[in-house]
Each structure stands twice: as structure tokens, then as C-alpha cells.
Amino acid sequence: MGSPARPRLRRKEARPGELLSAALDTFREKGFAATRMDDIAARAGVSKGTIYLYYPSKEAVFEAMVRANLLPNIERMEAAIADEERSSADRLRLLVTAFGEIAGDARLVAVPKLVLAEAGNFPEMARFYRHEVIGRALSLVSGVLEAGMAHGEFRRLDAALTARLFLAPVIVAALWQTTFVPVEDAPVPPADLLRLHLDLFLRSIAADASGGAP
Amino acid sequence: MGSPARPRLRRKEARPGELLSAALDTFREKGFAATRMDDIAARAGVSKGTIYLYYPSKEAVFEAMVRANLLPNIERMEAAIADEERSSADRLRLLVTAFGEIAGDARLVAVPKLVLAEAGNFPEMARFYRHEVIGRALSLVSGVLEAGMAHGEFRRLDAALTARLFLAPVIVAALWQTTFVPVEDAPVPPADLLRLHLDLFLRSIAADASGGAP
Amino acid sequence: MGSPARPRLRRKEARPGELLSAALDTFREKGFAATRMDDIAARAGVSKGTIYLYYPSKEAVFEAMVRANLLPNIERMEAAIADEERSSADRLRLLVTAFGEIAGDARLVAVPKLVLAEAGNFPEMARFYRHEVIGRALSLVSGVLEAGMAHGEFRRLDAALTARLFLAPVIVAALWQTTFVPVEDAPVPPADLLRLHLDLFLRSIAADASGGAP
Amino acid sequence: MGSPARPRLRRKEARPGELLSAALDTFREKGFAATRMDDIAARAGVSKGTIYLYYPSKEAVFEAMVRANLLPNIERMEAAIADEERSSADRLRLLVTAFGEIAGDARLVAVPKLVLAEAGNFPEMARFYRHEVIGRALSLVSGVLEAGMAHGEFRRLDAALTARLFLAPVIVAALWQTTFVPVEDAPVPPADLLRLHLDLFLRSIAADASGGAP
């Protein structure tokens, strides 16, 4: 109750974060082009000019916003398999769960979707995303797969390709959430889908089921 | 005098198609917002005003373009399993091949990607696409799956979920092509990916592993 | 009464001229920076967007306007001494009269004044003006001077410097008109000034005073 | 405690002068409109807000800057003919030299040029300049001319008009320096021009050359 509303001059350090958060929400509602700087400013509770104190252009805001949301994505992924004790199959299970959580976080998933949509107009950003997010996720998965193959848990397969197949349903589920759910009659629970995926996937890569090759 | 070719008015019936073709190419290069009516007109070789003789707005052009590209997608899919003689596994193989061809056709794949990108701004179109393209594809696949289950070829699984898992790598491959390939160092051949997918998928749904091998 | 006002679509060919005329008047009232595109458009009786059909930017309008007003300046000057019959002194007299007329035309004089004011921001334009207008005027005058020297009418002097001295009062009179007259208590008639200038100037360059007097 | 140097506030009395000096340099580089308060502040080594402690607006800064540069102009001029002993011709010679020096001082000459350029937007300032600088210079010259006429050194002429003719080459030389020199191929040395000017001018106003009036 001491000082409820201060009109001017707030913490300069917190500003960029607030702006990018507002930017994310606005971009994800309207897309890049349909978002006006005024929208972002209003949502962040500042004036339009203030944005330009921190970012030189709308594109710069977009890029900074994407970049700021890369790290959480990556960290959550990598944290997901930090546990070294488990079997490779268990680690894949953990990964599916972790990715499933990410895929269920609408704000987080909006970022790759925006990257997808704007890749043509922001090639540099697409490259960055490709390498720093997707590339790392693929490495993560193929690392687990290769370990599993080495241990004899999994069949010998092309790890790079298989990693892609492992991730595909997660990616589709994520995009699905942000694209068709508001329009869907009978949404499929992503958890069910991913549980089945894990089951089928493990079965398909399992080292020769009954006793191996004769 | 009865000759068909008239110098002034080029086939007026062909106009809408030419416009939509030009629209598709422009939208896929720049996205919806960054495409100017002038761009489309120039590419179609007409004046800007002419577009408005056929479509009342830029949004209408976009929607018509999407709609016009629904049918080819659907038809190619449905043609892919017209052959009733084959086993369910063979029909899935055919489907993967067909989808793989679609996914390799950059112009065709651009359409779902645009729908994805603009779903927030064109909810009606998203709904339409969800039902008329994706819905049909899912039905197609789950039909085959159910037949295979009924015949004992496949295990009993939730056909709706499994159909999604069947399609996921195809979708991801398609999006990948249009998004990251211009930015990719070492592109993965989609055909390799889909071949492996089919292999793993069939293995994972095969009825009772023990007796499954022919 | 047949068709008093046509709202749209007028002669495309006349437009650039109308626009530049409106631009000149607005620039001369407010200067380059304080002139808004809306001002020019309103004065030309078109909408702001129309200007951009003909010129890509405000700077381009400015440059085109300056360029369009070069020719009249130059032509009036050069026409002024087309007559080959006269003595060099008479030709200088004609030049002073001609320059005096130009200097009295407020719209015409506004152009060099704007060039002067914006020379720092439009160096290319300054260079152009220096060469194509001022340079030609100087050549004109020094040509007459050299002819007069060759004929023995004038003393031997540095023609380039002397030409500058001949033009200086004309230039000052011109700038004076556009700068201080709206602020002046007792304006000096430029004609009186230039008449005296001619008298003093001819006297100062006359060949040998002794025989020069009639 | 009585020591003059205080670390925090640098001589607060010197501030306005420093600001105006920075303002002059910035205005003369970019003109009034294109100069930003930030530019001036940066050049003066203070923050933007500080300027507003001394001047209420950008226009006020401009006007103060012009006003602050009046005095040096005037004083140098008036000092130039303080010497009462000399002949009128010598005093004109001194004036030309003095004016020539002023005209060669790019910073000083920038001021009248800015006044010229902004006269339309700052009429009050134009009036002030007209009276306090130009008016005094004209009085100075016409005073000398009248004295010379009274002494029989010079012919009887309209002193007001003749004074203008005396100053015109100086003014043109000054403007030339600030406008076209950065753009010039072969600059004319102002000293040469003014020397010739003085020579011709004195000759043109000299009391009747051979024997004078009968």
C-alpha cells in the first residue's frame, strides 16, 4: 500500500525481460506481421517509444524474443536426461515425458512455430534454431540411441535418422496443440499419443525380440 | 473467325487458376503478410486491379489458393491406396511412398505450412484444412490399420492414435523440407527417412512378433 | 457545368509538374525539414500516397524540384545575352537586368536559397548546382568580360575573379529579397541597387579612365 | 573550503557557453532541423536533460546560440575601424580585411548562414540579426563612405546603397566558403577576391579621377 503505482522510471534491468515476454504473447496471438509495436508496448505496460530504448526495430524484438526462449527449451531438454543411472530405454521414456511437457506449454511451443512461419524472412534465425535447439535435441536423442545400441539394448540402426523418427511425433504434437486445438472437436490427449509412441518406438528398435537372430 | 484463340482476352476461364498459382508461389516465398497484391499481379502477368475482378480481398485470394490446393493433396493420397488387392502392410508402404512424394513437392507442401502459420488469423481455414485434408488422411490411414487388425496382420491398437504416429514423420519431413533445407548443411534424404520409418512402424505394429515373419 | 470536378484519375503526365510546383511553394515557406508530405500533397490537391507514385521519397521530391528549376534559371540567363550586336558594356547591362528580374522572382530565388540551406545534407545537389547554374553564370559573365578586354573596352583583369564581383550584388540582392524583406522596415528597391552596381562596376573596369569618358 | 575547484559540478557558470558552443558546431554540421538534442548534449559532454536546465526548448538553444555569436561579429567589425587617424580609403581597406577574416572563420560564418536558412521559421531572429548585425555593419560602412564624401575623397553617391555594394562580395565570399568549398574543384582564395574587390570599389567611388569637378 505504500506506493501502488509509479508512472515513470522503473527498473531498467527488468525491462528487456518484460518486453520480450509481452512480445512473445503478442506474436503468438497474431504472428509477426500482424503484431503492432503498440500491442507489445501496451501489453508490457510501457509506451511505444520505450521499446526502442532496448531494441532498434521490430525485427530485433522478434529475434531477441526467440533467442531468449531458446535457452529454457534447451535446458529443459538437457536436464531431462541428466540422470546417468538409467537404462537407455528409461532415458528415452524420460525424454518423451520431458518433451511432452514442453509440447504442452503453449507459450514455449509458440516459439518454434513462429520460427517455422518466419523462417523465410529470418533465415539467420532459422539457422540458429536449427543448430542450437533442434540440433542439440537430435544429438541428445541419438546419443541415447547409440548408447543403447552399444549396450545391446537396441538394434543397430542409423542413429541420426532414428532420432528424427523419435522426435517427429513430439514435434507434431506440439504444433498440433498450437494450431488445431482451438479448432478441434475432439482433441486427442498428447500424453496418450506420446505413451503409445514410446511403446511402439521401443518395440521397433528393441534388440531382436526373442533371443535375437537365429 | 470461329477460331478459339482471341488476342485480347486470354482464356478467361484460366485466369483464376493462373492467379492462384502466382499467389501460391508468392505466398510461399514471403508468407501471407509480406506478400503484396502487386507481387501476385506481376507474377501472374496482370494488373493489380484484375485480381479484384476474381477475388474480393487478399484474404480471399489466400483462402481460394489454399482451397484449390486441397484437392490435389487429397486425390494423390486417395489414389495411393485405391488398389484393393494388396495386403495392409503393402498399402501402408504405398501410402508412405505417396506421402513422401507429396512431401517432396515443395509447392504442395507450402500450403499446409502456410495454413499452419496463419491458423491464428484464419481459424475457419484451419478448421477446414483440419477436416478436409488432415482428417481425410487420418481416416485413410486408420482405415488401413483397422483392416490390418481385422485381418490379424497388425496388433490391436488404438487406430486413431496409431494413424497419427504413422503420419507424424511424413509431416515433419514435409515441414523440414520447406523450412530448414535452404539453411541446412547436410540435408537428410527424405526417402531414407521414410523407408526407415516404414520399417520401424511395421515392426512395431506387427501382430505377435514370434510368428510375424513370413 | 458539364463536369466540374473529377475526383480520380487525372493526366498522369501533368502530375509530376504539379507536384514539384506544390513542393517548391511548400519548401520555400517552411524549408525542407519542416515541410510535411501532407503539406505538399494538400497543396497539389492529391493524397499523400500519390506523391509516392512519382517520387520514392521526400528527398527525391526535393531533388527533382531543384533540378526542375535549374533549367529556367539557366535559360533565362543565357537568353539574356544572346544578342551579339551589342558592346560588352551593354551586354553586362543586359545581364544585370536579366539577373535582377530573376532575383525579383521570389519563387525562382527560393531554389538557390534552399540549395544553400541544405547543401550540407545534399552535397551531390550542391555540387550539381555549383556547376550547372553558378558555373554557367560565371562563364557567361567572364566570357563577356574577356571579350570586352580583348576589344579594349575593359582593363586587363582576372576575369574569373571579376565575374564573381560582378555577380555578388545580384546574389546578395536575391537572398535579401527572400530573407529579410518580410522583416524589413524600409526595403531598398533592388533595381536601384543594381543600377548603381552596374554604374560603379563599369567605371571600375573601364579601360584607361582618361579616354573613357564620353 | 574556499578553493575554487569543485569536483562534482564543473563550473556551472561555464555551462551555457559550452552548450552553445556544442550547439553551434552541431547546427552548422546538420542544420537546425536535423540536429537532435542528443547530438548537442553528447558533444557538450552532458546529458540531454541538462540542456533543459538552461534553455527551455531547442528553439531557445538556437536563438541563444545565434545571439551569443552576434557580439563577436559586431565587435570585430567595430574594432576594425576604431582608428580615427586614417583616410577613408584606408579605413575601407581595414574593413575589407576585417570582414575577410570573419568570412574565413567557418564557425563564425555558420551563424549568418543558419539565420538565412531559418529566417522563415524564426522571423524574430531574422529581424534581430538584420538590425543588430547587418544594420550595424551597413552603418559602419556608410559612415566611412559619408566621411570620405565629405572630405572629397569619394564621389557623392547614395551611401546606403553603396555600403550594400561594398559588403556584397564579402557576404558572398562568406557564404561560398561554408557552402561550396567542400564541393569545389578549384577554390578561389577569398583574399585574392577581396583584394581585387577593394581595388575596383575604390576606383569606382574615387572622386573624379583626372582633376575632379571643375
Next chain:
DNA sequence: AATGAATGAGTGTTCATTCAT
């Protein structure tokens, strides 16, 4: 006195849409 973060009115430019020809 000095700062510099914040403001918001102002303006150049774009572009979907209209319509006289």
C-alpha cells in the same frame, strides 16, 4: 545541479482497395 529512462505526438512510407476510363 544533473541524470537518463520514459513518454507520446508527429511523420515518412507502405499497400490493400477503389473506380474512371
Next chain:
DNA sequence: CATGAATGAACACTCATTCAT
């Protein structure tokens, strides 16, 4: 049918000015 000149609403970005600290 077709054109393309014209429109005007919309928006990104700027910058003089304010004011809490």
C-alpha cells in the same frame, strides 16, 4: 474484362520534452 492512377488508413520509427531519482 482489364487497367493503373489514386486513395487513405495504418504502422514503424523518431525525438523533443518531462520528471523521479
